[in-house]
Amino acid sequence: MMLKSTLSAMALATTCLALPVQALDLDSMSEAEREAFRTEIRAYLLENPEVIMEAVAVLEQREAAAQQQDDVALVEQNREALFDDGHSWVGGNLEGDITLVEFMDYRCGYCKRASPEVEALLAADGNIKLVIKEYPILGEASVLASRFAIATQQVAGEDSYKALHDALIAFNGDITEPALRRLGNALELDTVAILAHMSSPEVDQVIAENHQLAQKLNITGTPSFVMEDQMLRGFLPADAMQQMAAQIRTQ
Structure with missing residues (x-):
């Protein structure tokens, strides 16, 4: 779920420059606009699959840093x-x-x-x-x-x-x-x-x-x-x- 959310956010940021500002209001999109948006995301990821691994690497680095901070606190407490x-x-x-x-x-x-x-x-x-x-x-x-x-x-x-x-x-x-x-x-x-x-x-x-x-x-x-x-x-x-x-x- 975390990876899916990360990829969705990444795709949204990638396509925001290509879409009108009002189209970025997902709640106000029509079904046709939603489908176009999904197609745009999919096309971008297929053309740039390395972005997925970059996003995963960033996520893992953030999780490791958070774990290290938690560990430091646990050691200090004990x-x-x-x-x-x-x-x-x-x-x-x-x-x-x-x-x-x-x-x-x-x-x-x-x-x-x-x-x-x-x-x-x-x-x-x-x-x-x-x-x-x-x-x-x-x-x-x-x-x-x-x-x-x-x-x-x-x-x-x-x-x-x-x-x-x-x-x-x-x-x-x-x-x-x-x-x-x-x-x-x-x-x-x-x-x-x-x-x-x-x-x-x-x-x-x-x-x-x-x-x-x-x-x-x-x-x-x-x-x-x-x-x-x-x-x-x-x-x-x-x-x-x-x-x-x-x-x-x-x-």
């Missing part, structure tokens, strides 16, 4: 929950001038692809802080993995969480409790204590807060990123994120 919630794992350069927040799910194929790109970004830039948000949305196995990861962080600490996080990102099998136990044992974690903590209110709270935050930010898929005040919805390679970081630094 700044503390995004960058300093007190429970998310934080890595990279803790004193970095740019903070990158990642919403991820261990069963998400694009999250697995994004992980080495994020690591490459951190290594190449050296001045970016990373915040990881556990955001399980792909079924019970996703929730199980996130519960185990969050419990590991709360029971065993930040380094143990990162080691397990990386192992889960690389893991391609079925996520089950026995599989998680084997991963934990391989990392020499206290899997008994971690498994016992998985259903605790503290773990429940982290998952609930992350889901509430994602809902406020209109995040519906993974991976999703927030770089300072910019939303990055979906997978991006390291060079694209580097370009965005450079743009942010020049603002």
Whole structure:
């Protein structure tokens, strides 16, 4: 409907110079005048089809600009929950001038692809802080993995969480409790204590807060990123994120 309205407005502007001023009052047109007007529009578009793509491009640019403005406002409204919630794992350069927040799910194929790109970004830039948000949305196995990861962080600490996080990102099998136990044992974690903590209110709270935050930010898929005040919805390679970081630094 938006495209149709745009094209109609465009055609009207194009033909306004060719028609008498009084003929532009659509309500006062006769049927014959209306038909002539429609014919004129159609003929113009058939002779100049590139105008349609130009109109679509302008519309997409305006929509992207409006979305970016909305995203900036959403980030500002939820700044503390995004960058300093007190429970998310934080890595990279803790004193970095740019903070990158990642919403991820261990069963998400694009999250697995994004992980080495994020690591490459951190290594190449050296001045970016990373915040990881556990955001399980792909079924019970996703929730199980996130519960185990969050419990590991709360029971065993930040380094143990990162080691397990990386192992889960690389893991391609079925996520089950026995599989998680084997991963934990391989990392020499206290899997008994971690498994016992998985259903605790503290773990429940982290998952609930992350889901509430994602809902406020209109995040519906993974991976999703927030770089300072910019939303990055979906997978991006390291060079694209580097370009965005450079743009942010020049603002």
